[in-house]
Amino acid sequence: MHLLYLDESGTDGGDYFVLAGVSVFERDTFFFNRDFNALQREHLPGHREPVELHATMIRARRQPPWNDLSVAEAHALLDAGYDVIARGRGVLFGVAIERAALREEDGDEYSYAFESIARRFDGYLTRLYRQDNDRQKGLIVVAESNFRRRIEVLAKELLREGTRWGVLSDLAEIPLFTLARNSRLLQVADFCANAVKGRYEGGFTRQFDKIVPRFDCDPGTGQLHGLFHYTRNHATCFCPACLTRRQAGG
Numbered sequence: 001m002h003l004l005y006l007d008e009s010g011t012d013g014g015d016y017f018v019l020a021g022v023s024v025f026e027r028d029t030f031f032f033n034r035d036f037n038a039l040q041r042e043h044l045p046g047h048r049e050p051v052e053l054h055a056t057m058i059r060a061r062r063q064p065p066w067n068d069l070s071v072a073e074a075h076a077l078l079d080a081g082y083d084v085i086a087r088g089r090g091v092l093f094g095v096a097i098e099r100a101a102l103r104e105e106d107g108d109e110y111s112y113a114f115e116s117i118a119r120r121f122d123g124y125l126t127r128l129y130r131q132d133n134d135r136q137k138g139l140i141v142v143a144e145s146n147f148r149r150r151i152e153v154l155a156k157e158l159l160r161e162g163t164r165w166g167v168l169s170d171l172a173e174i175p176l177f178t179l180a181r182n183s184r185l186l187q188v189a190d191f192c193a194n195a196v197k198g199r200y201e202g203g204f205t206r207q208f209d210k211i212v213p214r215f216d217c218d219p220g221t222g223q224l225h226g227l228f229h230y231t232r233n234h235a236t237c238f239c240p241a242c243l244t245r246r247q248a249g250g
Helices: 026-043 055-060 071-087 109-132 148-161 184-202 206-214 240-247
Strands: 002-009 016-025 091-098 138-143 176-178 227-230
Touching: 002 026, 002 109, 002 184, 016 026, 016 109, 016 184, 026 071, 026 184, 055 071, 055 184, 071 184, 071 206, 091 109, 091 184, 091 206, 109 138, 109 148, 109 227, 138 148, 138 184, 184 206, 227 240
Parallel strands: 002 138, 091 227, 138 176
Antiparallel strands: 002 016, 016 091
16 A cells, blocks of 8 residues: 655645655655654654644744754754655655635635645556556545545545546555544644745745655656646746646646
8 A cells, every 4th residue: 555645735825735754665664754753763862752843833933843943953854854754765755736826716725735746646656556556545544634534525525436537446445534643644734845945935945956856756757746847827837736737748
């Protein structure tokens, strides 16, 4: 089973909404758990109970235990987290939606982003089957939020009727929901969503650039299927998602 962990960023406002996360083969969840646990031991040595590694809170340093960190210490922790993702065995997926560009017929931002990622994840699994005879199915795990009921209903429809871009053939079940504080992999997803939001909302590229090679990429065309930028300026945008899409003729 390939497990896709998703979290969102941008629900508190701004120009962009982001849904992003990491797909991990079931055996490889061990390595992300091990490495994020090691981050806590190194950077929060006085805390023996698991602490949720939440990128926005670490960056803000307003709440315990993050308010005990200096700016340099917080940045070191964030950089170390992105290093774990960059060298890890996961495959990343993300959708960045420019709110002003979203059309009424596309529906709300979370539903559109979820449908897009579900289709991209399913396409990735189909490609694994065709290229490597990998017959594993996929399961999506989503951070608990106010969107839960909406996504449960949408997911049932997608599995039964398909997406606006085609049917889903390799997802095993509707998404599972759990609290991010209980899952290191959802905390990895939070780091991913935070980096994508920072790239498109504020133009902060350093941490995004560390992980962009981990987004699902078609080796034949070079297109980043795992990253999608919904924008009015697709034809002139030079982000990796838009650029590889144009180069591939998409």
